[in-house]
Amino acid sequence: MSQKVSQQEATLEHSYGQLGTFFSRTTAPTPVQAPQWIAFNHKLAEALALPATLRGTDTSLHLFSGNLDASDWVHSPLAKAIEPRALAYAGHQFGHFVPQLGDGRALLLTEVVVPGNSDQRVDIQLKGSGPTAFSRGGDGRSPIGPVLREYLVSEAMHHLGVPTTRALAAVASGEYVYRDEPLPGAILTRVASSHIRIGTFQYAAAHGGTAQVKKLADYAIQRHFPTLLEEAEGAPRYLAFLQHVMQRQAHLVAEWERVGFVHGVMNTDNTSICGETIDYGPCAFIDSFSKDTVFSSIDRNGRYRFSNQPRIAQWNLARFAETLLPLIDESRMNTHKQEVHGEQTVARLTDIIQQFPAMYKQARAVSIGRKFGVSDPDLLTAEVSERLFTLIDASYAQLEVDALDHTLSFAALTTQGQQPKGDFLDYVQTTTSLSFWHDWHQRWLALLDEAQITNAADVMAQANPRLIPRNHRIQQVIEQVEANGDLSEFWRCHGAWSSPYRYSELGDNADLLLPPQPDEQVARTFCGT
Structure with a gap:
């Protein structure tokens, strides 16, 4: 030590x-x-x-x-x-x-x-x-x-x-x-x-049994969730531990969706229990929006595609719950009742894991709601909320139909009416769906007005980045450094990406707004091991 x-x-x-x-x-x-x-x-x-x-x-x-x-x-x-x-x-x-x-x-x-x-x-x-x-x-x-x-x-x-x-x-x-x-x-x-990863708990369960899982869980609770020490020892505390980890995963993946991030390799050994993004191997940000975007060179079946990230998070959490089973099923020491109580505990954990979609829906409402000007979805009536998220889902579907850039689209929506060249309808006028977008835009503004939301632009300006680390730019940085050790582009990008919500003039960094040209696209990324 x-x-x-x-x-x-x-x-x-x-x-x-x-x-x-x-x-x-x-x-x-x-x-x-x-x-x-x-x-x-x-x-x-x-x-x-x-x-x-x-x-x-x-x-x-x-x-x-x-x-x-x-x-x-x-x-x-x-x-x-x-x-x-x-x-x-x-x-x-x-x-x-x-x-x-x-x-x-x-x-x-x-x-x-x-x-x-x-x-x-x-x-x-x-x-x-x-x-x-x-x-x-x-x-x-x-x-x-x-x-x-x-x-x-x-x-x-x-x-x-x-x-x-x-x-x-x-x-x-x-x-x-x-x-x-x-x-x-x-x-x-x-x-x-x-x-500490879900995979850490899987290792403890596979090689050390209940004693090592308990040691790890107690350490993780003490370090990351100390308020849970107020819970009763045993099953209540470990159940609360599972639910807290679930909440952090729901928030994390909802935030990935907000910025258009594809992790690329959501294995359980790359899933941190404290809810942080970890391991930036085959990751990338979406350019032209597609819900099924895949970047990883080894993800041939699209398991970790953009739209599947919430489902994979739930699957990973189910594996985490399996490791906690002996800590929660305290009656398993009773041989006579072991099978019955084991089934009851499995059912109980299954019910908890099945709460994840609702948990994620709530986290998504907060993260994605901000992109459309709503700082707190709980302040909306149920009827207005339903209409808003119907509009939101329709906008994502149309973004994909029109192959519009994810980041530029929401940046334009954020600046609509504030800058002569930033109006959203000006941005989408090159598509064949201008009538859809005109109608959608009017309905969205009407909903904000109905909900008496007056700070939408400020909320959106902190939720819709103008600059993201686009994959082709990262590749250009890497190639430049590999070729001659020149770090100038590295530092330029690093500085610009440190202010992603900058809606003022970008000066010499304005080119970093642009999506890749056809010959610049980097469709596959690698683990880098």
Whole structure:
């Protein structure tokens, strides 16, 4: 167990390591030859109150490159709080259960306890830091492309207001990673509320039984849902735990829908119980709207398509509920009544999981309602709400028919009447459906008026991004850096995407509004392992 480093700034601990070697394995990262900074997130470091020696210094360069034995690092008192661990987990990958996966190229370095708030704790993890016990023959490294993608997209998601892991640092390794061709290598430092996944619970259930599932659940409740400690011990607390995780997943996926985000690989090992977007492999944002958009190169059957994300979230949560079954079915210790009570508990959990569509509908009403100017759907009458969401669903269907750009369409709707060239009807006039849109637009305005909503434009301006990290732009950034190490486009995009709701003049960044030309489209993305 790591020593605790107390200082006026952040406190570094390693509470997850206290769960024991069943859940994680102490593993040293593999040093790299010539680490160089790609990026360091000073604003995030400040928000976390990281010690000054970890803020873009030579010491932090050694730490975030995995060179833990560097001479100017090993003597730092902070080194005592660093205990790199590869985490164990299982997971359903495209519906098929793999009983052991784990961090094959990632290491949890430490946890940061934010000063003045002992309940706020975040993980700091390296990705691409070399092989671990879970690498399954892989090199544990990452090409620079996936590191740039995750840095850009995770930070953009944060500024979009979507729950997400974040990027603290990116370091070039000075070495090549060999895939189909040699590529420059890099290491990402990721910050997350934690790295506990549904797959972590599946691993505990598959290999450790009830005792390990209970240990993990109690830790997760203490860390992420401390108010549940007020619930009675046993089944009531674990049932409430399940429902809280469900609520966070409903909110997360509804927020994905709001911004047009396709995760691409919603396996249970990529589903964080704390409701953050995690693992930015084959992800992308929709350009021309299609509810069945798929980007992942390995999702041949469209399991994780845009429209299927709520259903997959429910499926994943059902797998989570299965792991909690022995904690909730307290009477299973009674052999005579085990089968009867087991069936009752399964039925009870099934009923809870079947509540997810209604839970998601409510979360969607909030997230998507904001896109159309409604800050609180609960303030609408049932009749007005029904008519509004009938209009909303009709607009999405027509967006797909007309192949309109998702982001530009809602940005135009947001600015309707405010800018001469921003009017929504001007934007859709190139379609063959102008009469539909004219009628739809009038009905929408009439509903807002009927509901006495006077702040619709302000609500929409904070819900409809004008700028998103479009897939072709990310690809251009990656190709530029791979070709000659030029980070100028990386920083330009990063800066612009940090203000996604900017409706004023964009100056030299106006071109980032544009969807891809036919020869610029990037239809497939990859996991990047």
